Amino acid sequence: MSGLTLNITNGIAEITLDDGKANALSQTMLEALLKALEEAAAADCAVLISGRQGIFSGGYDRKLIDAGGPACDAMRAAGDRLSMAMLDFPAPLVIASTGHAMAKAAFMLLLADYRLGIEGPFKVGLNEVAIGMTMPDAAMPQARARLNPAWLSRCALQSETLDPERAVQAGFYDELVSADQLLDRARAKVQGLAKLDRKAYRETRRLMSEPLRAELKAALEGRNA
Structure with a gap:
């Protein structure tokens, strides 16, 4: 089981990650997320992605990262495909972060159109260097493009873990709300974005991104050469 559910109603696709644990972005979870985005795109839906109470996601499956090998490579390849799918998604894409968002999950925040977090003792960050992992070639362009420049070194190089308030300053979140308001506010946001002219939205986002x-594609092609 992937731990993911997809519900489509009135032009909005809600994708919920809930594996009962840390919502690790295993290959299974990533493939399910990619499939859900494909279904949402086919239905011309705007998308809202959320996690379970207390955690959006802890990022890649740490056991596979530590072990390395083909299974880890396949997981990371699925993660790279998710990055491209989010950049290329043809409709508005909003994330409601229900708690902690670390590593690959934090990169997901950087690639969404609008990101809401909740107030509280939650952690957001890029912890690759802290766990002995060089920042991947395909990840650094995302951090450089989407984080506020003053925070790039602190987040990407120094692996500083941020509370939600500092995560807004760094550029991971656009706004914070209380936990009990999160989904209502996120739904209102995605519904508002869905009312914008879809063609103009899609093409303007393409120009912006x-x-x-191009940098992400070049990094991935270089890795696979």
Whole structure:
């Protein structure tokens, strides 16, 4: 089981991650997320992604990261495909972060159109260097393009873990709300974005994201060469 559910209603696709644990972005979870985005795109839906209470996601499956090998490579390849899918998604994409968001999950925040977090003792950060992992070639362009410049070194190089308030300053979140208001506020936001002209939205986002997309594509092609 992937721990993911998809509900489509009135032009809005709600994707919920809930594996009962840390919502690790295993290959199974990533493939399910990619499939859900494909279904949402086919239905011309705006998307809202959320996690379970207290945690959006802890990022990649740590056991696979530590073990390395083909299974880890396949998981990371699925994560790279998710990055491209989010950049290329043809409709508004909002994330409601229900708590902690670390590593790959924090990169998901950076790639969404609008990001809401909740107030409280939650952690957001890029902890790759802290766990002995060089920041991947395909990850650094995302951090450089989407984090506030003054926070790039602190987040990407120094692996500083942020509370929600500092995560807003760094550029991971657009706004914070209380936990009991999160989904209502996120639904209102995605519904508002869905009312914008879809063609203009899609093409303007493409223009805005093209430099990052080109850099990300080049990094992935270089890795696979």
